[in-house]
Amino acid sequence: MTMAMDVEGAAAPVAAAGDGPMLAGPRLVASVRAMLGSGEAGILPQLSRYTVVSVFALGLDFLLFLVLTHAGLAKAAIAGVIGYSTGLVLHFFLSARYVFNIANAGKSQGRLFAEFVASGCVGLLITWAVIGVATDLAHLPPVIGKAGAVVASFATVFVLRRTVVFSAVKRSA
Numbered sequence: 001m002t003m004a005m006d007v008e009g010a011a012a013p014v015a016a017a018g019d020g021p022m023l024a025g026p027r028l029v030a031s032v033r034a035m036l037g038s039g040e041a042g043i044l045p046q047l048s049r050y051t052v053v054s055v056f057a058l059g060l061d062f063l064l065f066l067v068l069t070h071a072g073l074a075k076a077a078i079a080g081v082i083g084y085s086t087g088l089v090l091h092f093f094l095s096a097r098y099v100f101n102i103a104n105a106g107k108s109q110g111r112l113f114a115e116f117v118a119s120g121c122v123g124l125l126i127t128w129a130v131i132g133v134a135t136d137l138a139h140l141p142p143v144i145g146k147a148g149a150v151v152a153s154f155a156t157v158f159v160l161r162r163t164v165v166f167s168a169v170k171r172s173a
Contacts (some may be wrong), residue, residue: 043162046099050158053094062089067143076142080131080149081124088120100166107165107169119160123153 061083068079092113096102102112128147134145 013111033065047158049099050095050116053099054154056094057087059092060090062146065146076135076145077128080127080146082118084124084127088124089115092116095161099159102166104168105166112165115165116161119157119165122160123157126153126156156172
């Protein structure tokens with residue numbers, strides 16, 4: 001067994017070849033529990049709240065998508081963009097209120113909204129691309145394309161919002 005520096009600068013044991021399995025140290029266990037735990041900042045409770053908020057935003061998004069495509073008012077990819085954009089605004093207000101601790105982020109409301117929109121634009125591009133490929137290239141029904149876009153966009157955007165948008169601003173010492 002050898003020693004190495006961990007991310008916080010403390011010495012941590014590192015298994016050498018042939019040392020056999022190594023049990024996780026108490027600091028690692030505490031870190032994992034804090035991240036996944038039952039506290040408000042844990043990823044699982046936050047992901048649960050984010051999912052509920054997303055269902056409301058997605059409901060608005062899908063409603064607009066269906067109305068626009070079934071009424072022939074927009075092509076599927078454009079209807080997806082319109083629905084996604086409208087859901088994005090609703091999602092920001094619900095996320096800021098129920099999902100993330102905006103006070104801990106240390107950012108102005110304007111900056112949070114700008115970063116939220118930027119992360120949403122990533123989701124918007126994913127939505128556009130997935131629906132476009134599914135409908136125009138694969139000739140799948142628009143709803144199938146939209147469903148695939150929802151999954152890809154949800155995962156990507158949650159990670160961005162948790163780790164960038166609503167994370168605390170690092171202050172220099």
